[in-house]
Amino acid sequence: MTDSQIDDMIREKLALKEQIDSLEQHLSKQIKEKKSLFKTFIVFKNESKEKKDKYMENEIDLEKKIKELDNIICKVGQSAQIVLMLTKPQAFYDNTHKQALGYQNLFYLRKAQRIKPTLYDGVVMSTHVAMPVIDDEETLILEEESR
Incomplete structure (x- = not known):
């Protein structure tokens, strides 16, 4: 091999090495971006789970209040019925x-x-x-x- 061929091979090797370095940098950027997106996904998932739990608790509380109010209405209706029955036999x-x-x-x-x-x-x-x-x-x- 001649010196010119060796120089060409060294240049090609350097060009390939630069290309590999740029691809590695690009890949590391994508990996960092993926990790950050995954972290934000986990945060949003946890927030949505907390909101869902909060809404479920609110729904359960509202159902309890509805039952209590229904019981109160029934008792009021029953007492009115009892009063009517006692006053007008x-x-x-x-x-x-x-x-x-x-x-x-x-x-x-x-x-x-x-x-x-x-x-x-x-x-x-x-x-x-x-x-x-x-x-x-x-x-x-x-x-x-x-x-």
């Missing part, structure tokens, strides 16, 4: 005439009173004729089957 079913006298569920009574309050002031009841309820075997059999 009424039989639901009149055995002498075999007819129903009122509503079994007071919610429906209140709803009907709101729709037509004049029917429930006590004056109109004296003018209406009571509808008889027929208690024959077929009616009783149908009632047992429906239960």
Whole structure:
């Protein structure tokens, strides 16, 4: 080999070495960038998990409050119903005439009173004729089957 060939090989070797160095630098930059992105990903993942846990706790608290409020509403409704029952004793079913006298569920009574309050002031009841309820075997059999 001649000196010119050796010089060419040394130049090629140096050029390749520079190329390798630049690729190594580029690769190290990408690795650092990947590590930083992975760290931010982990931070965001932890934050989202914390937010999710916080929202779940809030949801559970709200559900507990809803149950408490429902219990309060039921108790208030029950106490109003009890007061109404104690102040106005009424039989639901009149055995002498075999007819129903009122509503079994007071919610429906209140709803009907709101729709037509004049029917429930006590004056109109004296003018209406009571509808008889027929208690024959077929009616009783149908009632047992429906239960």
